[in-house]
Amino acid sequence: AQSVTQLDSHVSVSEGTPVLLRCNYSSSYSPSLFWYVQHPNKGLQLLLKYTSAATLVKGINGFEAEFKKSETSFHLTKPSAHMSDAAEYFCVVSDLDSGAGSYQLTFGKGTKLSVIP
Amino acid sequence: DAEITQSPRHKITETGRQVTLACHQTWNHNNMFWYRQDLGHGLRLIHYSYGVHDTNKGEVSDGYSVSRSNTEDLPLTLESAASSQTSVYFCASSERLSAGGTGELFFGEGSRLTVL
Numbered sequence: 001a002q003s004v005t006q007l008d009s010h011v012s013v014s015e016g017t018p019v020l021l022r023c024n025y026s027s028s029y030s031p032s033l034f035w036y037v038q039h040p041n042k043g044l045q046l047l048l049k050y051t052s053a054a055t056l057v058k059g060i061n062g063f064e065a066e067f068k069k070s071e072t073s074f075h076l077t078k079p080s081a082h083m084s085d086a087a088e089y090f091c092v093v094s095d096l097d098s099g100a101g102s103y104q105l106t107f108g109k110g111t112k113l114s115v116i117p
Numbered sequence: 118d119a120e121i122t123q124s125p126r127h128k129i130t131e132t133g134r135q136v137t138l139a140c141h142q143t144w145n146h147n148n149m150f151w152y153r154q155d156l157g158h159g160l161r162l163i164h165y166s167y168g169v170h171d172t173n174k175g176e177v178s179d180g181y182s183v184s185r186s187n188t189e190d191l192p193l194t195l196e197s198a199a200s201s202q203t204s205v206y207f208c209a210s211s212e213r214l215s216a217g218g219t220g221e222l223f224f225g226e227g228s229r230l231t232v233l
Contacts, residue, residue: 032219043207043224044160051219090159094220105220109159 002027002095006108014116019063019078021111023091026072032094033074035065038110039087047089050074061085086115119144123208123225131233136195138228140208147213149191150222151175151183153204160207166191167213198232205229 007022025031032051036044048059055067061084065076074091091108121142130136142149151163162175164183172183180202182194195202208225212218 032221034221036222036224041227043226044209044222045224046221049219049221092220092222105162105222107160109157 002031002093002104002106004091004093004106004108006089006091006111008111009109010112010114012114012116013081015083016080019076019081019085019113021076021089021091021113023074023076023108024072025074025091025093027093027095029095033065033067034092034094035059035063035074035076036090036092037087038090044090047076081113081115083115083117086113088112119223121208121210121223121225123206123228125228126226127229129231129233130198132198132200134198136198136230138193138195138206138208138230140191140193140225141189142208142210142223142225143189144210144212144223145188146210146223147188147216148211148218149185150209150211151181151191151193152207152209153177154207154227155204163193163206164191195230198230200232203230203232 003026005024034049035047037047038044047063048057050057050067058064063078088110090110093106095104124139147168150165152160154160161177163181166172166185206228209222211222
């Protein structure tokens with residue numbers, strides 16, 4: 001069975017400082033991993049995805065994440081926070097279940113990012 | 118541009134009433150999903166469908182039903198609304214595995230349901 005743990009429910013940073021949102025996962029297969037962002041009263045939007053190509057993945061709005069298999073981590077980073085980054089972020093693991101011919105998605109519980117002016 | 122739309126965006130209803138939330142996607146995706154989002158629980162899967170006439174229960178399916186009569190639509194029905202079903206509901210779709218899908222989801226804007 002797969003699982004996702006977002007290690008911080010709330011992260012607060014000052015504008016212009018780096019952002020680190022942590023995500024650990026467990027998976028029985030070769031997973032795809034995603035980060036989604038949700039702004040208030042909006043749906044979830046894909047930030048970036050890892051699908052077994054390059055381990056360092058670049059996404060929208062200056063975000064990137066590194067897949068580290070040995071640490072089972074997929075942490076999200078950004079060099080310099082902007083006020084518009086204030087939102088909730090979700091880490092998602094997608095396992096290809098070849099036996100079922102489908103994939104199973106598991107969401108983390110989310111990390112709320114606050115950006116202080 | 119392809120999109121996924123939900124309606125209504127906001128609804129207030131009374132306990133015991135039947136409620137249907139609509140979801141329509143123009144991505145031509147075979148896979149469609151309904152999630153609910155509650156504080157402290159993240160997103161939880163209610164029902165999902167891998168194609169026309171296919172429906173499956175998720176982890177929190179009690180009190181909900183779906184039907185899939187075409188590719189574009191997956192309406193979610195609350196047979197007899199309960200206060201515990203007050204939540205924000207999200208519909209999503211994705212490409213099927215056999216067509217190169219990776220699990221990436223495309224979300225609607227959400228439907229906020231209040232059951233009094």
